[in-house]
Amino acid sequence: MRTQVLLSALLAVPAVRAASATDWQSRSIYQLVTDRFATTDGSSPSCDTSNRVYCGGTWQGVINKLDYIQNMGFDAIWVSPIVKNLEGNTTEGEAFHGYWTQDPTSVNEHFGSADDLKSLASELHKRDMYLMIDVVINHLAAPSDPPSYTSLYPSPFSSQSSFHTECFINATDYPNPPSYAGNQTRVEQCWLGDSSLPLADTNTEDQTVINFWYDWIHNTVSNYSVDGVRIDTVKHVRQDFWTGFKDSAGVWAVGEVLANETVYVGPYTKFLPAVLDYPDWFPLVSGFMTPQGNLSALVETYKDTQSTYGNGSFSGNVIASFLENHDQPRFGGQTNDQALIKNAMAWPFVQDGIPILYYGQEQGYQGGADPANREALWLSGYATDKPLVKHAQALNAARKAAASANSQFYSTPLKFIETTTAHIAVSKPPMLALLSNEGASSSPQWTVASAGYSANEALVDVVSCTKITADSNGGVSVTASGGNPMVIVPASSLNKTGSVCASLATGTQSSDAARLGWSSAAAALFATFLLVKALA
Ligand SMILES: *[C@@H]1O[C@H](CO)[C@@H](O)[C@H](O)[C@H]1NC(C)=O
Ligand SMILES: *[C@@H]1O[C@H](CO)[C@@H](O)[C@H](O)[C@H]1NC(C)=O
Ligand SMILES: *[C@@H]1O[C@H](CO)[C@@H](O)[C@H](O)[C@H]1NC(C)=O
Ligand SMILES: *[C@@H]1O[C@H](CO)[C@@H](O)[C@H](O)[C@H]1NC(C)=O
Ligand SMILES: *[C@@H]1O[C@H](CO)[C@@H](O)[C@H](O)[C@H]1NC(C)=O
Numbered sequence: 001m002r003t004q005v006l007l008s009a010l011l012a013v014p015a016v017r018a019a020s021a022t023d024w025q026s027r028s029i030y031q032l033v034t035d036r037f038a039t040t041d042g043s044s045p046s047c048d049t050s051n052r053v054y055c056g057g058t059w060q061g062v063i064n065k066l067d068y069i070q071n072m073g074f075d076a077i078w079v080s081p082i083v084k085n086l087e088g089n090t091t092e093g094e095a096f097h098g099y100w101t102q103d104p105t106s107v108n109e110h111f112g113s114a115d116d117l118k119s120l121a122s123e124l125h126k127r128d129m130y131l132m133i134d135v136v137i138n139h140l141a142a143p144s145d146p147p148s149y150t151s152l153y154p155s156p157f158s159s160q161s162s163f164h165t166e167c168f169i170n171a172t173d174y175p176n177p178p179s180y181a182g183n184q185t186r187v188e189q190c191w192l193g194d195s196s197l198p199l200a201d202t203n204t205e206d207q208t209v210i211n212f213w214y215d216w217i218h219n220t221v222s223n224y225s226v227d228g229v230r231i232d233t234v235k236h237v238r239q240d241f242w243t244g245f246k247d248s249a250g251v252w253a254v255g256e257v258l259a260n261e262t263v264y265v266g267p268y269t270k271f272l273p274a275v276l277d278y279p280d281w282f283p284l285v286s287g288f289m290t291p292q293g294n295l296s297a298l299v300e301t302y303k304d305t306q307s308t309y310g311n312g313s314f315s316g317n318v319i320a321s322f323l324e325n326h327d328q329p330r331f332g333g334q335t336n337d338q339a340l341i342k343n344a345m346a347w348p349f350v351q352d353g354i355p356i357l358y359y360g361q362e363q364g365y366q367g368g369a370d371p372a373n374r375e376a377l378w379l380s381g382y383a384t385d386k387p388l389v390k391h392a393q394a395l396n397a398a399r400k401a402a403a404s405a406n407s408q409f410y411s412t413p414l415k416f417i418e419t420t421t422a423h424i425a426v427s428k429p430p431m432l433a434l435l436s437n438e439g440a441s442s443s444p445q446w447t448v449a450s451a452g453y454s455a456n457e458a459l460v461d462v463v464s465c466t467k468i469t470a471d472s473n474g475g476v477s478v479t480a481s482g483g484n485p486m487v488i489v490p491a492s493s494l495n496k497t498g499s500v501c502a503s504l505a506t507g508t509q510s511s512d513a514a515r516l517g518w519s520s521a522a523a524a525l526f527a528t529f530l531l532v533k534a535l536a
């Protein structure tokens with residue numbers, strides 16, 4: 001009897017690992033398209049994005065390249081959807097991206113076996129990294145109209161009644177509050193896609209379908225030891241569907257609500273733990289794209305985010321911030337100015353939410369709109385000496401250093417202490433970020449009187465690895481050479497034996513140790529220890 005109770009306690013150990021919003025708050029996410037990231041045997045097949053066909057990336061390939069990701073300081077990855085997709089060519093090519101589900105109960109064998117996916121999770125967990133998977137709930141895909149429900153899909157989707165009645169969403173349906181109401185019912189219940197590639201809209205009002213999806217996410221998270229979920233096309237499903245969904249998932253979930261209005265996106269944070277920060281992405285891109293951009297628009301939108309998001313109160317883990325993703329033209333393809341790119345790239349790492357970097361940005365990839373923005377990373381040779389690889393590494397290090405010096409770093413909302421259309425100074429103690437959009441031929445001057453440091457404190461700009469000394473009032477007066485961003489932290493928060501600005505560091509603290517809760521392995525070991533002790 002006693003043994004039984006103890007054994008069930010041991011069997012419950014995997015639950016220890018279920019990663020909550022708080023666990024995710026300190027994380028930094030590397031987003032990758034599995035088909036385009038790395039091959040199993042390390043080969044570099046040609047990959048013309050315009051062909052829209054599978055190029056050969058696999059989960060085993062990802063495992064082989066985890067050092068590359070981890071060495072930049074990322075401690076989580078987001079992989080493209082894992083389930084079986086439509087096979088063969090369609091009017092829009094092959095389903096290499098994973099967003100055309102045919103059978104949610106099987107894995108996409110182009111990427112490997114179910115065991116390969118489990119190995120990816122376990123290899124990540126050995127490194128104390130997290131696995132986030134992308135899931136599509138709103139629709140299944142079909143190669144013809146109407147879909148051949150019975151032959152195409154498994155139960156319950158083999159029946160037409162598991163889908164909303166077919167009608168296609170059109171541009172006039174989308175709301176633009178407060179000025180334009182659109183028709184949210186049609187956004188939720190009509191279909192995406194078109195008659196040559198319809199995306200059959202699952203009937204998320206039907207109890208059988210609801211039960212299917214809630215069980216499915218529970219089992220998927222459990223089968224593959226998933227730590228977090230990125231949810232596709234969230235605005236196309238009624239909001240209150242998501243409460244039960246995220247409860248069934250039991251791990252942090254971030255929803256894609258593609259819209260530019262905080263008043264439209266914010267309410268979804270009452271139903272899901274987090275949303276991708278699309279409202280701030282629009283002014284982020286336009287603000288840093290040229291010296292004519294307006295950074296005040298980013299500031300205004302962000303303040304709105306802070307004051308209206310969250311299920312009662314704002315916390316950083318209700319947003320995940322990004323500069324690029326698989327749906328949008330790459331930032332680096334729209335300007336050649338490396339200083340502008342570095343400034344824009346810094347934003348996701350200095351704001352309150354969880355930063356995401358889309359694979360290839362670090363290699364200076366420039367692909368335009370889909371499908372050009374889904375380049376094969378192996379064509380870069382995974383170079384680690386590229387300026388933007390170093391930049392990503394510095395930005396991740398700054399975040400971890402700040403957190404090692406202030407245990408409240410992640411949960412303390414940032415303050416803007418200087419804002420003009422061309423400059424923003426962001427204070428998130430003890431990090432001070434100085435961003436500008438004047439470009440590589442400029443030398444922005446910064447005088448931040450109340451930066452919050454102690455008198456004459458030794459500081460480091462991690463972007464340039466330059467030493468800075470606070471003035472007698474703890475303020476900072478600096479010039480940003482080459483128009484680059486400056487991301488400043490105390491020298492004492494950087495590790496002397498770390499990989500970023502080590503020669504200027506005066507700290508000995510391991511930011512890893514400060515950040516970590518228990519790793520899954522440690523927790524499992526401890527549970528085993530308790531069991532053995534109790535049985536002895
Ligand atoms: C896939 O089909 C499209 C049109 O349906 C065609 O243009 C394209 O060449 C085909 N691609 C391949 C690789 O067969
Ligand atoms: C979009 O849908 C609405 C509502 O069904 C319809 O009135 C309108 O004609 C459609 N517009 C287009 C361009 O198809
Ligand atoms: C929105 O679309 C639904 C479904 O087509 C329709 O019943 C409803 O009347 C529309 N609402 C408005 C305000 O047009
Ligand atoms: C989870 O694994 C079980 C046992 O192998 C299997 O029956 C089930 O289909 C899997 N579910 C999902 C959603 O992967
Ligand atoms: C959002 O986009 C719409 C349509 O492009 C535009 O009219 C509106 O001004 C934008 N809103 C914000 C807050 O940028």
Ligand SMILES: *[C@@H]1O[C@H](CO)[C@@H](O)[C@H](O)[C@H]1NC(C)=O
Pocket residue numbers: 243269270271272273311
């Ligand atoms: C928001 O709060 C309600 C009421 O406490 C709770 O049921 C719901 O799960 C919460 N939603 C999120 C996303 O945390």
Ligand SMILES: *[C@@H]1O[C@H](CO)[C@@H](O)[C@H](O)[C@H]1NC(C)=O
Pocket residue numbers: 294295296297300421
């Ligand atoms: C910049 O954006 C702010 C906030 O949206 C706006 O008030 C201001 O007029 C804009 N300035 C310029 C020069 O466009």
Ligand SMILES: *[C@@H]1O[C@H](CO)[C@@H](O)[C@H](O)[C@H]1NC(C)=O
Pocket residue numbers: 495496497498499508509510511
């Ligand atoms: C500093 O960082 C290095 C590399 O991350 C780590 O190995 C070392 O343990 C850290 N130093 C201390 C004193 O924790």
